[in-house]
Amino acid sequence: xxxxxxxxxxxxxxxxxxxxxxxxxxxxxxxxxxxxxxxxxxxxxxxxxxxxxxxxxxxxxxxxxxxxxxxxxxxxxxxxxxxxxxxxxxxxxxxxxxxxxxxxxxxxxxxxxxxxxxxx
Amino acid sequence: xxxxxxxxxxxxxxxxxxxxxxxxxxxxxxxxxxxxxxxxxxxxxxxxxxxxxxxxxxxxxxxxxxxxxxxxxxxxxxxxxxxxxxxxxxxxxxxxxxxxxxxxxxxxxxxxxxxxxxxxxxxxxxxxxxxxxxxxxxxxxxxxxxxxxxxxxxxxxxxxxxxxxxxxxxxxxxxxxxxxxxxxxxxxxxxxxxxxxxxxxxxxxxxxxxxxxxxxxxxxxxxxxxxxxxxxxxxxxxxxxxxxxxxxxxxxxxxxxxxxxxxxxxxxxxxxxxxxxxxxxxxxxxxxxxxxxxxxxxxxxxxxxxxxxxxxxxxxxxxxxxxxxxxxxxxxxxxxxxxxxxxxxxxxxxxxxxxxxxxxxxxxxxxxxxxxxxxxxxxxxxxxxxxxxxxxxxxxxxxxxxxxxxxxxxxxxxxxxxxxxxxxxxxxxxxxxxxxxxxxxxxxxxxxxxxxxxxxxxxxxxxxxxxxxxxxxxxxxxxxxxxxxxxxxxxxxxxxxxxxxxxxxxxx
Numbered sequence: 001x002x003x004x005x006x007x008x009x010x011x012x013x014x015x016x017x018x019x020x021x022x023x024x025x026x027x028x029x030x031x032x033x034x035x036x037x038x039x040x041x042x043x044x045x046x047x048x049x050x051x052x053x054x055x056x057x058x059x060x061x062x063x064x065x066x067x068x069x070x071x072x073x074x075x076x077x078x079x080x081x082x083x084x085x086x087x088x089x090x091x092x093x094x095x096x097x098x099x100x101x102x103x104x105x106x107x108x109x110x111x112x113x114x115x116x117x118x119x120x
Numbered sequence: 121x122x123x124x125x126x127x128x129x130x131x132x133x134x135x136x137x138x139x140x141x142x143x144x145x146x147x148x149x150x151x152x153x154x155x156x157x158x159x160x161x162x163x164x165x166x167x168x169x170x171x172x173x174x175x176x177x178x179x180x181x182x183x184x185x186x187x188x189x190x191x192x193x194x195x196x197x198x199x200x201x202x203x204x205x206x207x208x209x210x211x212x213x214x215x216x217x218x219x220x221x222x223x224x225x226x227x228x229x230x231x232x233x234x235x236x237x238x239x240x241x242x243x244x245x246x247x248x249x250x251x252x253x254x255x256x257x258x259x260x261x262x263x264x265x266x267x268x269x270x271x272x273x274x275x276x277x278x279x280x281x282x283x284x285x286x287x288x289x290x291x292x293x294x295x296x297x298x299x300x301x302x303x304x305x306x307x308x309x310x311x312x313x314x315x316x317x318x319x320x321x322x323x324x325x326x327x328x329x330x331x332x333x334x335x336x337x338x339x340x341x342x343x344x345x346x347x348x349x350x351x352x353x354x355x356x357x358x359x360x361x362x363x364x365x366x367x368x369x370x371x372x373x374x375x376x377x378x379x380x381x382x383x384x385x386x387x388x389x390x391x392x393x394x395x396x397x398x399x400x401x402x403x404x405x406x407x408x409x410x411x412x413x414x415x416x417x418x419x420x421x422x423x424x425x426x427x428x429x430x431x432x433x434x435x436x437x438x439x440x441x442x443x444x445x446x447x448x449x450x451x452x453x454x455x456x457x458x459x460x461x462x463x464x465x466x467x468x469x470x471x472x473x474x475x476x477x478x479x480x481x482x483x484x485x486x487x488x489x490x491x492x493x494x495x496x497x498x499x500x501x502x503x504x505x506x507x508x509x510x511x512x513x514x515x516x517x518x519x520x521x522x523x524x525x526x527x528x529x530x531x532x533x534x535x536x537x538x539x540x541x542x543x544x545x546x547x548x549x550x551x552x553x554x555x556x557x558x559x560x561x562x563x564x565x566x567x568x569x570x571x572x573x574x575x576x577x578x579x580x581x582x583x584x585x586x587x588x589x590x591x592x593x594x595x596x597x598x599x600x601x602x603x604x605x606x607x608x609x610x611x612x613x614x615x616x617x618x619x620x621x622x623x624x625x626x627x628x
Binding site: 013015023024027029031032033034035036037038039042043045046049050 | 450
C-alpha cells in the first residue's frame with residue numbers, strides 16, 4: 001500500500017476536470033474542409049457561391065462594417081446598397097419581389113378592353 | 121407595346137377594384153396578390169428531409185431549442201434504415217438466434233437438460249417486428265412532445281428554400297424553410313450482374329425477413345453486415361459461405377489480430393470463409409443462385425450454389441429524386457453530398473448529415489452530427505470528434521473497437537505499446553463459460569496516451585463505451601489501469617489490458 005502511495009504522489013492523472021464547458025468567444029465560420037472529408041479540400045463552388053451571394057450586400061463591404069455588437073451602428077451607416085465601381089445590378093439578380101413580373105392574360109385583356117373585361 | 125398602354129390605362133380606372141392585380145398601386149402589393157395563395161404554409165426554421173436517425177434526432181433537438189421544425193419521411197415509419205431494416209431488427213434476430221443456438225449446443229455442460237428444441241421462425245420475426253414498431257412509435261411520440269411537424273411523403277428540392285413533398289397518402293404540398301437539412305441516408309450497393317429481388321438475391325433488408333431458413337447461403341462481402349446476417353442464418357441452420365475480396369474479414373478499421381480471431385471463432389460455429397476471392401458472375405435464373413468465384417489475383421474459377429445470396433458489399437449515399445440538380449448541389453465521386461466543417465453545403469442554409477455525406481455510415485455517428493448541426497444553427501457552435509467513434513460487430517462473441525489499429529499506426533510510423541488481456545483469464549467470463557476473445561489496448565510509446573482499443577469477447581459492444589470515454593478524455597493507459605473496476609466483472613479484463621499496456625497485467 002505504501003508503494004502505491006508513493007507512486008500516486010508523483011503521478012498526475014491525465015483525466016482532469018477542466019471547469020464548466022463554455023462556447024468559444026470567437027468562432028471562425030468561414031467554410032473549412034470537413035474533418036471526415038476524404039479529399040481534404042473544399043470545391044471551388046463553396047467560395048464562388050458565397051462570392052456571388054454576397055457581392056452587393058453589406059457582407060462584402062468589409063471596411064464599413066462595425067465589428068462591435070449587433071445593433072451598435074444603424075443600418076443607414078452602411079450607406080446605400082450599391083454596386084461597386086464599374087459593377088452593375090442586373091434585375092434578375094435581385095430578390096424575386098424586385099424582379100419584373102410577367103403579364104397575365106387577364107391583365108392584357110383588361111388593358112386592351114380598357115378595364116371592361118374586369119366587369120364582364 | 122402594351123406596357124406603355126398600361127401606364128396610361130391605370131389612372132383611367134375610376135372605380136377601385138380590389139381583386140385586380142392590374143390596378144394594384146405598387147409592385148410589392150401586386151406581387152402579394154398574385155403570389156399569395158391561401159394554402160401557402162408559413163416558413164419553418166428548419167425543414168429536414170429524412171426521418172432516419174440523423175433526421176429524427178435533429179428534429180427533436182431543433183424542437184427542444186425552440187425552432188419550428190418539419191421532418192419529411194417517405195417510409196411511413198420514422199427511424200430510417202437503422203430502426204426499420206437495419207441495426208434494430210438485426211439485433212433482435214441476433215439475440216434470439218444466439219439464444220436458440222445456445223440452447224441447442226451449450227446447455228449440458230451448464231447442468232441444464234433440455235428436451236425437444238424447435239425453431240418457430242414466424243414467432244421470431246414477430247418478436248423482431250414488435251421491437252421495431254415499439255421504437256418507431258416512440259419517436260412519433262417524441263415528435264409530438266417536441267412540436268415537430270411530421271409529413272409522410274417524398275421530399276424534393278424545388279428551389280433553395282422550398283421542398284416539394286409528394287405525400288404518401290396522395291397529393292402534394294410544399295414546405296419552405298429558412299434552413300434545410302439533408303438526412304436522406306444510404307442504400308445497399310447492388311452487385312453488378314445480380315438483380316436484387318429480396319427473396320433469392322437479398323440485401324440486409326431481405327436478410328431480416330426471410331420466410332424460411334435457407335439450406336445454403338452465400339454472403340458476398342465479409343464486412344460487419346455480412347458477418348452479422350451470416351451469423352443469424354448460420355445459427356438457425358443454414359450452411360453459410362462468406363466470400364471476401366480482401367485477405368481479412370471485418371471491413372476497414374478492424375485490427376488484424378481481432379479479425380483473425382473473429383474468423384477463427386465464426387468458423388468454429390460453422391461458417392465458411394473464402395478470402396482473397398472475387399465474385400465474377402452470378403446467375404439467379406434457375407431455382408437457386410449460382411455464383412462464380414475465383415482467387416482475387418486470378419486463379420481457377422469455382423461455382424458456388426446457394427438458395428439465397430446476400431449482397432453485403434457496402435452502402436452508398438441515397439439522393440435519388442431529391443432534386444439536387446434543381447439547386448445545383450454537387451456530390452462527390454461516391455455520391456456523398458459535399459459539406460464543410462459546419463455541415464453546410466455550398467448553399468450555406470442547406471446542410472447535410474449522416475450516411476448521405478462524409479464519414480463512417482454509422483447510426484451513432486449520425487446522431488452525434490444531428491446534435492452538432494442543430495447547435496451550429498441555433499448557437500453557432502457544435503462539435504463531433506471523428507477520432508472517437510466506436511464500431512461494433514454484434515456477432516458472438518462481439519467485436520468492438522475505437523481509435524486506431526496496429527496496421528494504421530505502423531503505416532503512420534507511430535511508436536506504440538500494446539497490452540493484451542484474454543477473457544480466459546477473467547473471473548466473470550470463466551463463471552459465464554464464455555471465455556473466448558481478448559482486450560487489446562494500444563498507447564503512445566512516449567506519452568502513454570491511448571490511441572486505440574480493440575475488443576473481441578462477450579459484451580464487447582458495451583465495454584467499448586469505456587474505451588471511447590478514455591479516448592475522448594485523452595486518457596493514458598495508466599489512468600484506466602488505476603481506475604477501480606468492480607469484481608467480478610468482464611470490465612476487469614479492460615483494466616488488466618490497460619495494466620498490460622503500461623506495465624504488466626496481474627492475472628495473466
